[in-house]
Amino acid sequence: xxxxxxxxxxxxxxxxxxxxxxxxxxxxxxxxxxxxxxxxxxxxxxxxxxxxxxxxxxxxxxxxxxxxxxxxxxxxxxxxxxxxxxxxxxxxxxxxxxxxxxxxxxxxxxxxxxxxxxxxxxxxxxxxxxxxxxxxxxxxxxxxxxxxxxxxxxxxxxxxxxxxxxxxxxxxxxxxxxxxxxxxxxxxxxxxxxxxxxxxxxxxxxxxxxxxxxxxxxxxxxxxxxxxxxxxxxxxxxxxxxxxxxxxxxxxxxxxxxxxxxxxxxxxxxxxxxxxxxxxxxxxxxxxxxxxxxxxxxxxxxxxxxxxxxxxxxxxxxxxxxxxxxxxxxxxxxxxxxxxxxxxxxxxxxxxxxxxxxxxxxxxxxxxxxxxxxxxxxxxxxxxxxxxxxxxxxxxxxxxxxxxxxxxxxxxxxxxxxxxxxxxxxxxxxxxxxxxxxxxxxxxxxxxxxxxxxxxxxxxxxxxxxxxxxxxxxxxxxxxxxxxxxxxxxxxxxxxxxxxxxxxxxxxxxxxxxxxxxxxxxxxxxxxxxxxxxxxxxxxxxxxxxxxxxxxxxxxxxxxxxxxxxxxxxxxxxxxxxxxxxxxxxxxxxxxxxxxxxxxxxxxxxxxxxxxxxxxxxxxxxxxxxxxxxxxxxxxxxxxxxxx
Amino acid sequence: xxxxxxxxxxxxxxxxxxxxxxxxxxxxxxxxxxxxxxxxxxxxxxxxxxxxxxxxxxxxxxxxxxxxxxxxxxxxxxxxxxxxxxxxxxxxxxxxxxxxxxxxxxxxxxxxxxxxxxxxxxxxxxxxxxxxxxxxxxxxxxxxxxxxxxxxxxxxxxxxxxxxxxxxxxxxxxxxxxxxx
Amino acid sequence: xxxxxxxxxxxxxxxxxxxxxxxxxxxxxxxxxxxxxxxxxxxxxxxxxxxxxxxxxxxxxxxxxxxxxxxxxxxxxxxxxxxxxxxxxxxxxxxxxxxxxxxxx
Numbered sequence: 001x002x003x004x005x006x007x008x009x010x011x012x013x014x015x016x017x018x019x020x021x022x023x024x025x026x027x028x029x030x031x032x033x034x035x036x037x038x039x040x041x042x043x044x045x046x047x048x049x050x051x052x053x054x055x056x057x058x059x060x061x062x063x064x065x066x067x068x069x070x071x072x073x074x075x076x077x078x079x080x081x082x083x084x085x086x087x088x089x090x091x092x093x094x095x096x097x098x099x100x101x102x103x104x105x106x107x108x109x110x111x112x113x114x115x116x117x118x119x120x121x122x123x124x125x126x127x128x129x130x131x132x133x134x135x136x137x138x139x140x141x142x143x144x145x146x147x148x149x150x151x152x153x154x155x156x157x158x159x160x161x162x163x164x165x166x167x168x169x170x171x172x173x174x175x176x177x178x179x180x181x182x183x184x185x186x187x188x189x190x191x192x193x194x195x196x197x198x199x200x201x202x203x204x205x206x207x208x209x210x211x212x213x214x215x216x217x218x219x220x221x222x223x224x225x226x227x228x229x230x231x232x233x234x235x236x237x238x239x240x241x242x243x244x245x246x247x248x249x250x251x252x253x254x255x256x257x258x259x260x261x262x263x264x265x266x267x268x269x270x271x272x273x274x275x276x277x278x279x280x281x282x283x284x285x286x287x288x289x290x291x292x293x294x295x296x297x298x299x300x301x302x303x304x305x306x307x308x309x310x311x312x313x314x315x316x317x318x319x320x321x322x323x324x325x326x327x328x329x330x331x332x333x334x335x336x337x338x339x340x341x342x343x344x345x346x347x348x349x350x351x352x353x354x355x356x357x358x359x360x361x362x363x364x365x366x367x368x369x370x371x372x373x374x375x376x377x378x379x380x381x382x383x384x385x386x387x388x389x390x391x392x393x394x395x396x397x398x399x400x401x402x403x404x405x406x407x408x409x410x411x412x413x414x415x416x417x418x419x420x421x422x423x424x425x426x427x428x429x430x431x432x433x434x435x436x437x438x439x440x441x442x443x444x445x446x447x448x449x450x451x452x453x454x455x456x457x458x459x460x461x462x463x464x465x466x467x468x469x470x471x472x473x474x475x476x477x478x479x480x481x482x483x484x485x486x487x488x489x490x491x492x493x494x495x496x497x498x499x500x501x502x503x504x505x506x507x508x509x510x511x512x513x514x515x516x517x518x519x520x521x522x523x524x525x526x527x528x529x530x531x532x533x534x535x536x537x538x539x540x541x542x543x544x545x546x547x548x549x550x551x552x553x554x555x556x557x558x559x560x561x562x563x564x565x566x567x568x569x570x571x572x573x574x575x576x577x578x579x580x581x582x583x584x585x586x587x588x589x590x591x592x593x594x595x596x597x598x599x600x601x602x603x604x605x606x607x608x609x610x611x612x613x614x615x616x617x618x619x620x621x622x623x624x625x626x627x628x629x630x631x632x633x634x635x636x637x638x639x640x641x642x643x644x
Numbered sequence: 645x646x647x648x649x650x651x652x653x654x655x656x657x658x659x660x661x662x663x664x665x666x667x668x669x670x671x672x673x674x675x676x677x678x679x680x681x682x683x684x685x686x687x688x689x690x691x692x693x694x695x696x697x698x699x700x701x702x703x704x705x706x707x708x709x710x711x712x713x714x715x716x717x718x719x720x721x722x723x724x725x726x727x728x729x730x731x732x733x734x735x736x737x738x739x740x741x742x743x744x745x746x747x748x749x750x751x752x753x754x755x756x757x758x759x760x761x762x763x764x765x766x767x768x769x770x771x772x773x774x775x776x777x778x779x780x781x782x783x784x785x786x787x788x789x790x791x792x793x794x795x796x797x798x799x800x801x802x803x804x805x806x807x808x809x810x811x812x813x814x815x816x817x818x819x820x821x822x823x824x825x
Numbered sequence: 826x827x828x829x830x831x832x833x834x835x836x837x838x839x840x841x842x843x844x845x846x847x848x849x850x851x852x853x854x855x856x857x858x859x860x861x862x863x864x865x866x867x868x869x870x871x872x873x874x875x876x877x878x879x880x881x882x883x884x885x886x887x888x889x890x891x892x893x894x895x896x897x898x899x900x901x902x903x904x905x906x907x908x909x910x911x912x913x914x915x916x917x918x919x920x921x922x923x924x925x926x927x928x929x930x
Contacts, residue, residue, distance in 0.1 A: 607929050613746070616749060616750060619757065622757070671841055675845060677845075677862070678848055678852075678853070683855060690861055690865075693868065697868050701871075704878070706878070709889055716897075717899075728857055732920050742853075743853060744852055746852050754848040761836075765833055765840060770831060777883045778883075778884070785893075788890060800894060807904055810905060810908070811905055811907075814912045
């Protein structure tokens with residue numbers, strides 16, 4: 001089985017593709033059958049992926065030397081692209097995680113989407129989405145990866161806009177697509193630059209040649225440019241500042257989609273890609289600092305927004321942005337293992353929280369404002385308690401998963417700072433503050449939704465088993481998934497690392513700090529939102545500092561700024577160009593047309609209709625041409641005159 | 645031998661004289677055709693032209709062609725033209741063949757064209773082929789026309805039929821307008 | 826000896842006849858006169874054909890054959906031309922070519 005899985009790794013993405021095609025072309029009219037096909041394929045894919053992961057992680061050879069096979073895809077003189085499979089621990093982990101979350105989400109969807117008129121189509125999209133992501137993960141070639149990357153973007157567009165009758169969903173889908181497009185464009189440029197400069201797009205070959213860029217005649221400046229361009233793709237895809245705006249709006253899609261997009265697939269693709277290309281970024285120290293800075297800033301920035309949001313999924317969305325910032329920060333300080341570790345744990349607890357939130361919304365018939373909820377834990381015990389587990393995990397309470405990964409990130413940031421990077425202290429401060437805020441806003445959400453007095457929610461009841469089962473599985477995973485990366489037995493960093501395996505000593509002080517921050521956040525949330533039944537303190541705080549509150553609640557007016565930018569600057573520029581087009585370009589064209597028409601008007605009078613005039617002109621022309629041509633050929637007339 | 649030479653000289657001079665006479669009448673007739681004010685007179689001078697043309701053909705050893713020329717042109721075409729003129733021109737014939745203003749350009753133009761062609765023709769070094777045109781051309785023409793050129797011959801026959809039909813269609817109201825060819 | 830006839834004589838003669846024909850065709854108002862002028866031009870062509878036949882291809886007779894065809898087609902042309910003129914005259918009551926300018930702008 002393991003042997004088979006390793007040799008046929010391409011089956012992992014292929015199975016969901018097949019189920020997508022089957023659903024779209026064959027089983028679409030039969031909703032239950034379609035979901036069964038999708039789940040069956042996904043299950044097969046998951047089994048393959050897990051045996052593959054098992055094979056990789058138990059075999060040290062694969063950890064040091066990635067499994068790589070490829071075949072020629074397309075090529076011409078001086079340009080060959082191979083398509084292939086690259087399995088190293090990172091991709092094995094991703095395969096396992098993505099297929100698991102996708103499977104759980106699909107099972108969950110059978111309950112959540114029940115009765116939807118486009119039920120089959122939803123499963124088809126989910127399958128395609130999972131397939132794209134799995135394909136992205138195992139791609140051995142940047143061009144191949146880019147195609148899957150775009151497929152992921154396409155699927156996210158389709159799924160976010162799944163409720164096509166909702167204007168806001170359509171707008172959100174467009175927003176997601178266009179925003180990520182901006183980044184993809186930069187990334188494509190980066191890929192093209194890489195192909196031009198290094199003449200290969202194969203990841204392993206690139207990893208081999210890029211450290212020698214100087215010998216290959218590539219200047220550091222150019223490499224920096226490539227790295228920054230390349231980074232644009234992940235910035236957009238992983239919702240980093242300033243291209244994060246699409247991500248909260250993506251909540252317009254069905255909740256399982258949010259879980260899939262925000263936990264396991266699309267958004268972590270960016271992190272994964274940067275992790276894959278870390279060999280490029282480490283060559284350009286400046287670009288790594290940019291990555292770290294953007295990550296740290298995004299983490300804090302999104303956390304401060306999440307503090308005041310009212311919609312349950314929006315809070316989670318900003319939480320995702322913030323956590324992705326953590327991952328970027330970890331990459332920026334050069335620790336692939338910390339970043340992917342957080343990616344791994346985050347996938348489980350964030351998927352858990354999204355699915356639980358979906359369960360809540362399902363019960364409340366899509367009333368999303370957390371201020372209108374309360375005391376739900378008594379009516380929805382499974383949803384409530386699993387959410388609490390997720391909350392503990394994200395807040396970083398040991399021994400839940402989030403604690404270990406967050407601690408790892410704090411640790412590597414601290415070490416980065418201590419190794420002579422003054423900015424590192426700033427990053428550390430950002431990260432620590434974010435940890436506090438994360439605990440606060442998640443527990444604010446939990447206290448508001450699940451505890452406190454019950455609001456008038458009449459027919460609230462627990463969701464069906466198809467929805468609670470994935471919750472339970474994910475809750476268990478959120479509890480234990482971090483245990484493979486504890487500082488004492490850090491299996492994780494022996495598996496997944498960039499450069500030398502990092503195994504820092506357990507930094508107890510840091511752990512203590514992290515726990516204290518988390519507890520402080522939870523405590524503050526408890527005081528403001530649970531103990532205080534009327535939430536007087538919270539309201540008065542908002543009243544007292546309206547500027548701060550509004551800044552946070554309005555998401556720092558980023559959307560408004562973009563709107564202003566597009567309305568005024570882009571539209572204004574477009575207007576100028578429009579006028580240019582109307583008056584200059586069209587003017588030239590219309591002028592030419594008018595010239596043609598006018599000259600035609602004038603010349604038509606030559607068309608007298610008098611046959612003899614035509615003949616006259618004809619013979620005149622004969623005469624003139626004869627004379628002209630003969631004069632031309634060296635005075636032929638004179639020559640003719642001299643012939644005897 | 646000398647007598648023979650003299651005989652050839654004699655023949656040459658006779659030919660030359662004949663040529664100039666014929667050319668003179670031909671060109672005079674042609675000029676009259678285009679300058680006379682009366683259309684009937686023009687057509688009559690055209691007959692002179694055609695006869696002179698026939699003479700030129702005889703000079704060029706093309707006696708069959710000369711006969712055809714006289715039969716078809718002088719006999720057929722001119723009569724047809726006269727009938728045409730009479731059918732069309734019902735008023736006074738005196739100013740029936742006017743010249744339009746274009747002649748101001750046409751006259752110098754044609755003069756220049758004549759000069760050009762004449763100059764080129766006169767100065768061209770003609771290389772004569774050895775051999776003479778046989779007497780009795782008709783005996784030689786007939787096999788060529790009916791063997792080598794039989795398809796054009798038949799095509800022309802069809803053309804004539806079609807033309808005849810077309811002409812009849814065009815002038816249906818008038819039955820007897822002197823169609824002869 | 827200037828005596829012997831050579832092709833130049835005939836070509837020049839033909840040129841003269843041809844240009845006279847052009848002049849007539851260009852400057853006559855009456856359609857029948859134009860038709861006649863065209864006959865002059867065809868005659869000029871025939872002179873050339875026969876003269877070249879005599880001087881360049883005496884045994885092949887191509888020139889004479891062509892002249893025969895020209896004469897035939899010319900007869901057809903006169904017949905058709907006259908028929909057209911008569912038809913036009915009947916409908917428009919004119920034989921002046923300058924009046925027949927409906928194909929202008």
